[in-house]
Amino acid sequence: MKYIKQSIERPSSDLTHLKESVVSIIDQVRLEGDDALFKFNAQFDLNERKSLRVTEAEIKNAYDHVPVSLIEDLKIASDHIKRFATAQKSTITDLPSFMVAPGIELGHRVVPIESCLCYVPGGNYPLFSSALMLVIPAKVAGVKRVVACSPSVKGTEHIAPETLVALDIAGVDEIYVVGGAHAIAAFSYGTESIKPVDLIVGPGNQYVTEAKRQCYGQIGIDFVAGPSEVMILADDHADPEMLAADLLAQSEHDLLAKGILVTTSETIALQTLQAVENQLKSLETADIARKSWEVFGEIIVIDHLNEGIDLCNRLAPEHLELAIQEPESIIDQLYNYGSLFIGEWSAEVLGDYISGTNHTLPTLKAARYTGGVYVGTFLKTLTHQTIKPEALKKIGPSAYRMAKSEGLHAHANAVDVRLKRL
Numbered sequence: 001m002k003y004i005k006q007s008i009e010r011p012s013s014d015l016t017h018l019k020e021s022v023v024s025i026i027d028q029v030r031l032e033g034d035d036a037l038f039k040f041n042a043q044f045d046l047n048e049r050k051s052l053r054v055t056e057a058e059i060k061n062a063y064d065h066v067p068v069s070l071i072e073d074l075k076i077a078s079d080h081i082k083r084f085a086t087a088q089k090s091t092i093t094d095l096p097s098f099m100v101a102p103g104i105e106l107g108h109r110v111v112p113i114e115s116c117l118c119y120v121p122g123g124n125y126p127l128f129s130s131a132l133m134l135v136i137p138a139k140v141a142g143v144k145r146v147v148a149c150s151p152s153v154k155g156t157e158h159i160a161p162e163t164l165v166a167l168d169i170a171g172v173d174e175i176y177v178v179g180g181a182h183a184i185a186a187f188s189y190g191t192e193s194i195k196p197v198d199l200i201v202g203p204g205n206q207y208v209t210e211a212k213r214q215c216y217g218q219i220g221i222d223f224v225a226g227p228s229e230v231m232i233l234a235d236d237h238a239d240p241e242m243l244a245a246d247l248l249a250q251s252e253h254d255l256l257a258k259g260i261l262v263t264t265s266e267t268i269a270l271q272t273l274q275a276v277e278n279q280l281k282s283l284e285t286a287d288i289a290r291k292s293w294e295v296f297g298e299i300i301v302i303d304h305l306n307e308g309i310d311l312c313n314r315l316a317p318e319h320l321e322l323a324i325q326e327p328e329s330i331i332d333q334l335y336n337y338g339s340l341f342i343g344e345w346s347a348e349v350l351g352d353y354i355s356g357t358n359h360t361l362p363t364l365k366a367a368r369y370t371g372g373v374y375v376g377t378f379l380k381t382l383t384h385q386t387i388k389p390e391a392l393k394k395i396g397p398s399a400y401r402m403a404k405s406e407g408l409h410a411h412a413n414a415v416d417v418r419l420k421r422l
């Protein structure tokens with residue numbers, strides 16, 4: 001394995017100063033309620049707004065500021081996301097009755113959570129596509145109260161009109177103009193104008209993700225979805241221009257974003273490095289993309305594809321692109337990634353926007369334990385049982401002995417009192 005371009009390790013969000021400043025933001029929201037939200041909105045987003053809930057009139061007005069063609073695009077994307085989420089939901093079914101032994105009937109019901117907050121990022125860019133990716137699966141799951149929030153466009157009192165339109169098309173129930181760690185605190189603990197929710201989902205910057213981590217327990221969270229990443233596994237048939245474009249597509253998200261190319265071809269590696277430089281010259285977002293590429297971008301040459309497969313599984317990237325001949329032949333060996341893009345035409349950005357899979361995906365190796373937001377994120381599997389008297393007679397004595405051995409005498413008694421009535 002040889003590095004053509006090396007990077008430094010990305011800081012994980014457990015940095016002490018970050019933790020402390022988020023602790024302080026959450027404490028202030030809990031103590032001061034709406035006043036703290038107004039204060040932080042003014043401080044971070046230069047937003048002086050005093051009524052945080054977006055009105056129907058504002059939503060209506062937003063449509064006048066979004067091109068008709070973009071509204072059509074949002075509808076196509078919504079249709080794909082909804083149909084995929086609905087198909088996925090059909091695989092998550094009730095197990096009404098399972099006899100584990102005579103007289104012991106077990107089962108489960110799949111039930112939606114009652115309320116959720118969909119956090120739509122709006123710091124660097126108004127990520128209105130995230131509005132679709134979060135609200136639609138929540139609605140398909142059957143969540144009754146789907147709330148969304150996003151920071152205002154800096155220096156204004158309003159969320160970007162594209163985000164409002166996307167939220168409306170997705171079918172959101174309530175929208176609030178608030179972002180950052182203070183928004184997460186508000187929807188976890190509640191304020192005068194914000195009713196708390198049961199689950200908070202969505203990507204965000206370091207402050208948002210650290211706040212989700214700290215509020216977890218008070219509310220549920222999806223997982224920690226941090227700065228975007230893409231890893232591309234390429235062979236000597238790959239197109240360096242496409243590889244460079246896909247690396248920069250994620251690099252432009254954030255100063256902490258990461259693009260990694262792993263290839264069996266040194267020629268492709270060098271050509272891609274050059275193509276990145278060329279594309280950066282005319283890229284409108286080069287100020288962010290260049291910095292994140294320079295600091296966190298990587299190009300690695302491997303001797304054999306197997307080495308690349310190991311690397312993918314070890315690095316557990318958010319997005320994994322397979323720009324190799326016969327990509328299907330290695331899929332079975334890959335098990336740590338957020339979402340997989342098979343073959344060079346399956347550009348990662350199509351998943352970001354429109355193909356229909358979810359783009360709220362695990363970063364910083366969280367793909368080791370989750371595949372990201374999907375309709376199941378909003379569903380709970382609740383178990384139940386019915387025990388018949390004849391079964392109690394059989395298993396009761398075991399439960400009684402186990403309870404006694406654990407020293408839990410009231411547990412033992414709860415069995416004993418029934419056994420005595422048989």
Ligand SMILES: NC(=O)c1ccc[n+]([C@@H]2O[C@H](COP(=O)([O-])OP(=O)(O)OC[C@H]3O[C@@H](n4cnc5c(N)ncnc54)[C@H](O)[C@@H]3O)[C@@H](O)[C@H]2O)c1
Pocket residue numbers: 021044045120121122123124125127130151152179180181203204205206207208225226227228253254257318359360361362363
């Ligand atoms: N993993 C995924 O699925 C996924 C999807 C989309 C986006 N993302 C990532 O989401 C992130 C979005 O970040 P963003 O910044 O653009 O938007 P954001 O909405 O997450 O954060 C902006 C907010 O952060 C707060 N903030 C800014 N500076 C602060 C400070 N010094 N102290 C406290 N709070 C502060 C402000 O309230 C501001 O409104 C990017 O890193 C992007 O890569 C990830």
Ligand SMILES: N[C@H](CO)Cc1c[nH]c[nH+]1
Pocket residue numbers: 127129130227228229250318352359360361
């Ligand atoms: N690539 C991001 C997920 O990491 C999602 C996104 C939104 N808009 C564009 N891209």
Ligand SMILES: [Zn+2]
Pocket residue numbers: 228249250253349352
């Ligand atoms: Zn993206």
